[in-house]
Amino acid sequence: MLKEGSNGFRNPSGCAISGIFSKSGRRIPGDKIIKSIRIMHERSNGLGGGFAAYGIYPEFKDQFAFHIFYDHVKAKEECEAYLRNNFLIAFQSEIPTRKHPNICEAPLIWRYFAQPIEARLIEREIDEREFVSRVVTHVNTYIAGAYIFSSGKDVGVFKAVGYPEDVGEFYRLEEYSGYSWTAHGRYPTNTPGWWGGAHPFALLDYTVVHNGEISSYDANRRFIEMFGYKCSLLTDTEVITYIIDYLVRRQGLTMEETASVIAAPFWSVIARKSEEERRQLTFLRNMFAGLLITGPFSIILGFSGGIMALNDRLKLRSMVAGEKGDMAYVASEESAIRIIEPDLDRVWAPSGGEPVIFTLNGGEHKCR
């Protein structure tokens, strides 16, 4: 598999994102999100599309669901041996796909529902989420030709090279139902498209779809790699996923606090806040200075029980949000919401750096 940035190739820019969330936990079939992302076809160029879905694996909701690309059978054998040594695998299968005229050169695509072997956790004195995050880093860094692109419980990422609507059909997403869906259409800017470089990027139950390009990528990467993460894909979105995991899971920040770190207000804006807010924002900026993400971005973060949409502080990428009854919608363009829900109760454009968070009724913002 060709990894990003390996030949210095550059493309011009774009990208589309969309998210659908049911606050009551009602499960929505996958064809709805395909319809939403399809209307923004021109924002992509066919070099990557993908989806994240929450609540799709109720039969295995207590197992970690690994989705893995293999370049060849040897990678599969090596990775499976590694997994079997660390996990009890309840079920494994090829991920069902259908032949599609616009999706070609597919790797082997497998999924595994697995629970870490208790003894492995005890000998390392870590919890299962930390263990799984280390396993993902290990496989993606050291097992050539194997790439775990989804690793949470009751969540699945589906991605490929192609336009997102074609990718959704390829993976037969109409056969899945989930309470939360995000989607991405890719228009790679700095690097060529490949299967692993499509969005969403996922670690545990955190999935990120991203439109933009991060000017601070190297600063962010240097900071986050001090904490055991490996940015092995040389693409900017990957680092956002690790930053979220580090701030939310490992540092215990809330989603709002996380937003104040990665899209921190300007000092001139902080100076005009109340004393309490000023203290809090100054603390976060100073404490996690290396995790400020600069440059244009709009992202949708999926997590168990919730969804967060966030723009860069200058709002250099578009983002529209809408609500209808128990349903919440976020997308790069209003048309992507209206095409699936013409009659909205409310539609608005969030400000730069202002997180828009939806959670399951009664759920907490802090997803731990």
Place this chain on the structure above:
Amino acid sequence: MKNAVKYMGERYVGCGAREGEIIIEGVPGNDLGAYLDGAHITVYGNAQDATGNTMNDGTITIYGNTGDTVGYSMRGGAIYVRGNAGYRAGIHMKASIDKVPTLVIGGHCGSFLGEYQAGGNIIVLGLDSEGIPVGDFCGTGQHGGKIFLRTEKLPDDLPAQVIARQASEEDLSGIMPFIDTFCEKFGVEKDKVISKNFFVLVPNSKNPYKQLYCYN
């Protein structure tokens, strides 16, 4: 609506159109009326980003809201938005001898209103909300044209290169035809609009950024 065409996300509607009328229901896509050159576009709904991008003549009327960068590099004609606008409304607007573009926003708008404005009039009425109808960094880089804000209180982060003063009779008479048209189009009471205070923002000299980046 009579002769209305339904749109959903299609880009460049009315691009470069010189004459006629385009009536739209639904949500037209980005760059609505880009390079518009005399035609008239009406949207019974919301528009997306970059409405009236580099338009030269004609009018765009939007009954709902519009997205970011409405009137981007606009150089002529008029845009009327009944609702709100997103970030960077009127960015890079410009004017020449007989070309003076006007952008009227009925509601409020996001940050960076009139960023790098070089000419024309931007009018923000703030009709549906109390308080300051613009976001942060209003008028950043403005070096020509006028920004009118209908508000009792100015933003407290205006750049040093921009002067804000009460709009004079002369200032207001220059934009009154556009206020009249706005009120007529959307059925808004004119007395209500002009009863409140208007500030006008203009650059503080002919070359306000002379020594911002280097000594020249």
